[in-house]
Amino acid sequence: xxxxxxxxxxxxxxxxxxESPMHGYELRKRLNALLGAFRAFGYGSLYxxxxxxxxxxxIAEEQPGSVTKPLAGRRSKIVYRLTAEGKERLQDLLAxxxxxxxxxxxxxxxxxxxxxxxxxxxxxxxxGRRSRLEERLDNVRAAMxxxxxxxxxxTLELHxxxxxxxxREVRWLNELIDSERRSEPTPGLKSPRHTDTGTSAGTAxx
Amino acid sequence: xxxxxxxxxxxxxxxxxxESPMHGYELRKRLNALLGAFRAFGYGSLYxxxxxxxxxxxIAEEQPGSVTKPLAGRRSKIVYRLTAEGKERLQDLLAxxxxxxxxxxxxxxxxxxxxxxxxxxxxxxxxGRRSRLEERLDNVRAAMxxxxxxxxxxTLELHxxxxxxxxREVRWLNELIDSERRSEPTPGLKSPRHTDTGTSAGTAxx
DNA sequence: GTTAGCATGTAAGGAGTTACATGATTTT
DNA sequence: AAAATCATGTAACTCCTTACATGCTAAC
Numbered sequence: 417x418x419x420x421x422x423x424x425x426x427x428x429x430x431x432x433x434x435e436s437p438m439h440g441y442e443l444r445k446r447l448n449a450l451l452g453a454f455r456a457f458g459y460g461s462l463y464x465x466x467x468x469x470x471x472x473x474x475i476a477e478e479q480p481g482s483v484t485k486p487l488a489g490r491r492s493k494i495v496y497r498l499t500a501e502g503k504e505r506l507q508d509l510l511a512x513x514x515x516x517x518x519x520x521x522x523x524x525x526x527x528x529x530x531x532x533x534x535x536x537x538x539x540x541x542x543x544g545r546r547s548r549l550e551e552r553l554d555n556v557r558a559a560m561x562x563x564x565x566x567x568x569x570x571t572l573e574l575h576x577x578x579x580x581x582x583x584r585e586v587r588w589l590n591e592l593i594d595s596e597r598r599s600e601p602t603p604g605l606k607s608p609r610h611t612d613t614g615t616s617a618g619t620a621x622x
Numbered sequence: 623x624x625x626x627x628x629x630x631x632x633x634x635x636x637x638x639x640x641e642s643p644m645h646g647y648e649l650r651k652r653l654n655a656l657l658g659a660f661r662a663f664g665y666g667s668l669y670x671x672x673x674x675x676x677x678x679x680x681i682a683e684e685q686p687g688s689v690t691k692p693l694a695g696r697r698s699k700i701v702y703r704l705t706a707e708g709k710e711r712l713q714d715l716l717a718x719x720x721x722x723x724x725x726x727x728x729x730x731x732x733x734x735x736x737x738x739x740x741x742x743x744x745x746x747x748x749x750g751r752r753s754r755l756e757e758r759l760d761n762v763r764a765a766m767x768x769x770x771x772x773x774x775x776x777t778l779e780l781h782x783x784x785x786x787x788x789x790r791e792v793r794w795l796n797e798l799i800d801s802e803r804r805s806e807p808t809p810g811l812k813s814p815r816h817t818d819t820g821t822s823a824g825t826a827x828x
Numbered sequence: 829g830t831t832a833g834c835a836t837g838t839a840a841g842g843a844g845t846t847a848c849a850t851g852a853t854t855t856t
Numbered sequence: 857a858a859a860a861t862c863a864t865g866t867a868a869c870t871c872c873t874t875a876c877a878t879g880c881t882a883a884c
Contacts, residue, residue: 425872440837442834448765452766452780453762453785460838460839460875461871461872493836521871527776556658559658570733571656574660575658579659588783630843645864663844663845665865666845666847670865670866673865698851698853698862698864699864727843
């Protein structure tokens with residue numbers, strides 16, 4: 417029945433609408449600004465997804481509430497807002513700390529909404545991401561060792577650069593994890609739903 | 623008629639088979655070793671693609687040529703080799719220097735086969751890639767400038783890191799381009815089909 | 829008054845993943 | 857003889873892109 421459009425888009429839309437109601441066109445711009453270089457969505461993905469979310473009752477068209485004029489038939493600009501169910505769904509998505517949250521797909525979006533995510537979940541996502549990258553690192557290193565001799569200099573350079581990029585990201589994650597650990601000195605309690613201070617992930621780099 | 627499977631896979635397969643004939647299973651391993659962290663293909667992509675290439679006559683099943691035994695019905699291990707048409711096609715693909723060769727998809731594979739690529743094509747691909755990344759850099763910077771105030775620290779950190787990664791890649795490309803320019807001091811002639819020295823792209827990094 | 833940008837959508841299709849199904853060969 | 861890994865394939869499905877189709881509104 418419901419098309420179950422990708423978790424990534426779903427989370428991104430719900431997360432943005434949680435901050436403030438918006439119409440599709442604006443949503444798309446904010447979306448691509450939010451995700452920066454990681455990902456870009458076109459209207460062909462966005463609008464069908466909005467339709468689905470509407471059908472599932474997670475978002476709703478906002479009533480302008482009879483302001484000054486009834487605006488005679490002009491219904492361009494459909495402003496969407498989160499419903500109560502949508503807010504619940506968003507909380508569920510933000511609480512996910514499994515592979516879906518740390519895979520190449522997914523990690524960027526989950527990270528972008530970290531300030532709305534519980535501290536323990538943040539930590540688990542960061543650690544999951546790190547071990548995934550380390551796993552990949554091992555594989556690539558093993559593959560390089562196995563085939564070292566018969567590689568031309570370009571292939572070698574490609575691998576060297578790829579490896580270095582992943583290593584860089586691991587270091588970045590290490591800093592973030594340290595930063596998280598320092599600002600969460602309460603390992604005993606269950607889930608106070610916003611232990612969150614604004615502590616930032618600021619880590620000076622050169 | 624022919625399913626026209628992605629250029630990326632097509633180039634990768636033809637390029638690898640050009641080095642030596644192979645069967646599918648091995649091809650897949652060499653493929654993922656070659657592309658390292660960039661991309662990974664499963665059998666579900668590979669075998670259908672091989673089928674297509676076979677149909678188009680770009681590759682052929684290698685005849686074991688009646689060695690010792692007819693191997694009674696055992697036809698496991700299907701070894702593929704490049705046909706003459708396949709070699710031509712490979713040359714065409716390697717000669718491509720447009721967007722297809724420098725987009726996120728494509729660049730990795732084209733780079734991996736640079737030692738089989740003409741020097742002037744290499745340069746154009748590297749430059750194309752660089753300007754594409756610079757374009758992206760401009761967009762992200764502009765988007766950040768526009769929305770700077772209302773970004774929380776996590777989103778900001780995400781953008782900072784993304785930006786830095788792209789900047790790093792641009793610097794990498796700069797070094798490669800310099801390296802290419804230094805080793806190709808013959809700008810007048812048309813296409814000697816292998817000006818190629820083994821000059822490498824080695825550029826010391828700390 | 830016409831280009832540029834705002835705004836909403838649909839249809840078709842490309843590209844690859846996942847899960848499944850099957851059997852041969854080597855290692856333990 | 858059981859387990860691992862080699863080896864080949866198919867079907868269904870996901871996710872997103874591209875191209876199309878349409879109309880309004882602001883700026884030049």
